[in-house]
Every structure is written in structure tokens, then in C-alpha cells.
Amino acid sequence: MTDLQTVLTWLKSAHSLLFAFSPSEDDPLCKIQRELFGSCENMLRKHALIVAEIFEQGSSHIGVIQLDTDSCDYFRRQFHIAPGQFKVLLLSKDQRIKLSSDSFVSERELAMRLEAAASEEAEAAVS
Numbered sequence: 001m002t003d004l005q006t007v008l009t010w011l012k013s014a015h016s017l018l019f020a021f022s023p024s025e026d027d028p029l030c031k032i033q034r035e036l037f038g039s040c041e042n043m044l045r046k047h048a049l050i051v052a053e054i055f056e057q058g059s060s061h062i063g064v065i066q067l068d069t070d071s072c073d074y075f076r077r078q079f080h081i082a083p084g085q086f087k088v089l090l091l092s093k094d095q096r097i098k099l100s101s102d103s104f105v106s107e108r109e110l111a112m113r114l115e116a117a118a119s120e121e122a123e124a125a126v127s
Contacts, residue, residue, distance in 0.1 A: 016048065020088050021089075036104060099113045
């Protein structure tokens with residue numbers, strides 16, 4: 001877990017994180033969300049957003065970093081994700097939850113939340 005903590009500290013300081021929790025890669029909501037993530041790759045890069053897919057069964061990851069079962073359990077506990085639950089969370093660079101959804105999130109909704117978070121970060125930097 002120490003290595004995970006080091007990586008997370010770096011990721012959190014440089015990037016916003018978009019978590020998709022799902023029972024498995026085959027979950028219908030997960031499949032839809034994955035397609036939506038694929039259609040908005042430019043927006044994800046523009047906002048330095050790292051996508052994390054956390055599964056109960058299957059290969060989980062944060063960006064290109066593969067996660068073990070203990071790490072996945074850690075994230076489920078941290079964000080209070082019940083077994084079998086699908087959930088999408090957008091965390092800003094300061095680790096505040098900017099979006100929480102029990103269903104898939106559209107590209108438009110994600111864009112609005114990312115723009116709002118970017119505006120808040122810019123205002124905070126000026127203050």
C-alpha cells in the first residue's frame with residue numbers, strides 16, 4: 001500500500017481523478033461509461049484527468065497503473081462503495097468530490113463539471 005500511497009500523492013497533486021466503480025467490466029453501466037470515456041479522450045487530456053476503473057472482479061487500474069485487490073478494496077472503503085454498486089466520482093486536484101453519480105455520466109455533464117472545477121481552481125490561485 002505504501003507504493004500506492006506514493007503514486008496517489010503524485011497523481012492527486014497533478015491531476016483530477018475520475019473513478020468508475022463497478023462489479024465487473026461486463027456490467028452494462030460500465031460498458032456504457034467506458035464508451036463515453038472513449039469518446040471524450042481529448043477533453044480528458046485537456047483537463048489532465050486520470051481515469052480509474054475499480055472492479056470487484058477483473059483488472060482494475062488508475063490510468064496505466066494496475067491495481068491489486070487490496071488497493072481496490074481500499075478505494076471502495078474510502079468512498080463508501082457497496083458491493084455490487086456502480087458509481088462514478090470526479091475528484092478535483094484538491095480532492096473534493098465534484099461529481100457523484102450512481103449511473104453513467106454523459107460527456108456533456110462531465111465537461112460542465114470539469115469546466116466548473118477549473119474555474120474554481122483558477123479563482124483559488126488568484127486569491
